[in-house]
Amino acid sequence: MKSNQNIEKIENILSNCRKALLVGHFNPDGDSVGSVVAFHHYLNARNIFSSIVLPSKFPDYLEFLDPVESKIMVYTEHRSEVSEALAQADVIVCLDFNNLKRTEQLEPLIRESSIPKIMIDHHPFPETGPFDVVISETEISSACELLFKILCQMPDVKGDVNNLSIECARALYAGMMTDTNNFYNSVYPSTFEMASALIGRGVDKNLIQEYVFNCYSEERMKLMGHLLKDSLFLLKGSNVAYIMLSDKDKKGYNFSSGDSEGFVNLPLSIRGIKMSALFTENISPEETNIRVSFRSKGNWDVNRFSNLYFNGGGHINASGGRLYIPFDEVPQYFEKALKEYLDEK
Ligand SMILES: [Mn+2]
Structure with missing residues (x-):
């Protein structure tokens, strides 16, 4: 399916949606946390409430991304809150993984849910069955770069990065930066274009590097x-x-x-x-x-x-x-x- 048709489908789902559940993968890395957090901030700007759930704990150095207004829920520690958020959600968005297996203990809950499901991912051979929309590209640095590309095509963003909030821009940059190991691998011309646009938007890349690479024990x-x-x-x-x-x-x-x-x-x-x-x-x-x-x-x-x-x-x-x-x-x-x-x- 053409990507603009997928954008239309996502827009249709979101315009009928009040609450979303955003899901990352087990052992979440920077791209996983970055993509769910960026999508959360995008939805926030549209007045759509969203809960973020991760199947397991995320590393301390990514804490700077955790949204103050809606803290990330780790399923193993917040089972009942997650079940409640799922019961209230009218869409599930899965980011940075290609198979529901990657959500471990969350897998049956997501599989059994009948609400619309969206997958945005950059790993090969995505599982398409449970999803209403699958946007999967492998010739791209990260889920965050793919999400950036998608958000730029959304009707409210109109291709202008200045229409993304600074919190959204920062999370997108952090995810791309960690998945490429600071521009060392899986980098495409589009990756530098994204970085350039986000820095132009006001992202402080040195600060993100400081958090991610220079805060170890x-x-x-x-x-x-x-x-x-x-x-x-x-x-x-x-x-x-x-x-x-x-x-x-x-x-x-x-x-x-x-x-x-x-x-x-x-x-x-x-x-x-x-x-x-x-x-x-x-x-x-x-x-x-x-x-x-x-x-x-x-x-x-x-x-x-x-x-x-x-x-x-x-x-x-x-x-x-x-x-x-x-x-x-x-x-x-x-x-x-x-x-x-x-x-x-
Ligand atoms: Mn990734």
């Missing part, structure tokens, strides 16, 4: 040093490196959510390394598993690799997944999967 920096020294492994004869982050190390360095942000990129700065992995042991009252992150360069497809061996997916050069095996068996499993995957090619 001392323990996080020391954990990074420890991992690079003792838990970074290069696979001989290949262009692959990986980091093991154990539960013991997390406890020893007072780990909090978001502390491992960016760790997976570190091995890629070693000459010759084309693919890197971060394995994080995750032991919590709710679940025990291993979180897997991959990053790669060029045509090394970590989306497919994660799909085949790590119960996950994402993009060609950035993906995630999960493993359900003992942590000390990870290196062996990883090397075997790599060998199989590379031999098959």
